[in-house]
Amino acid sequence: MKIKDLLSTNTVDGEGIIxxxxxxxxxxxxxxxxxxxxxxxxxxxxxxxSPQVLIKKDGGHATISAEGIHIRLANNVTLFGQYCSRSNLPLIPMAHTKNFWNEAFGFNVNDSHMLKNILSNDNTNLSSSPKDDLL
Incomplete structure (x- = not known):
């Protein structure tokens, strides 16, 4: 099966637990x-x-507000996704664990000010394509 993400179409290798x-x-x-x-x-x-899939699987509820999305799962895990100023999608920060992928691509809640600066229309160091890749 093929699936379209924000920038391209990718071939799905399988379906299962992520x-x-x-x-x-x-x-x-x-x-x-x-x-x-x-x-x-x-x-x-x-x-x-997908918050919908997560809540269907684990139970709980989500509340959408002007600040972002609050997700409270049935096991009392509470997540918050602040809206990205550019895409208007909620971003839930990745945990900062020491591995290559998180070091290279992880988003830490303490880095949110950097993300806004990097994706800003005022940033002339990146064209729109790299900014889309970062999103």
Whole structure:
């Protein structure tokens, strides 16, 4: 099967459980698992987590506000995704664990000010394509 992400179309290698190491609302690392499509990291430009699928699997509820999305799972894990000023999608920060992928591509809640600066229309060091890749 092929699936379209924000920038391109990718071939799905399989379907199954995807594991996410995220920061909860207090900054602690939590592991969340959800059903999803397996797309090799070399092909995928973004990672998308569906709150609907997560809540269907684990139970809980989500509240959308002007600040972002609050997700409270049935196991009392609470996540918060602040809206990206450019895409208007909520970003839930990845936990900062020491591995290559998180070091290279992880988003830490303490780095949110850098993300806004990097993606800003005033940033002349990046064209729109690299900015889209970062999103």
């Amino acid at each position: 594991r996410w190491d995220l920061q909860d609302e207090k900054g602690y690392m939590v592991t969340v698992e959800a059903l999803g499509y397996h797309i090799p990291m070399a092909k995928a430009k973004v990672r998308l987590l």
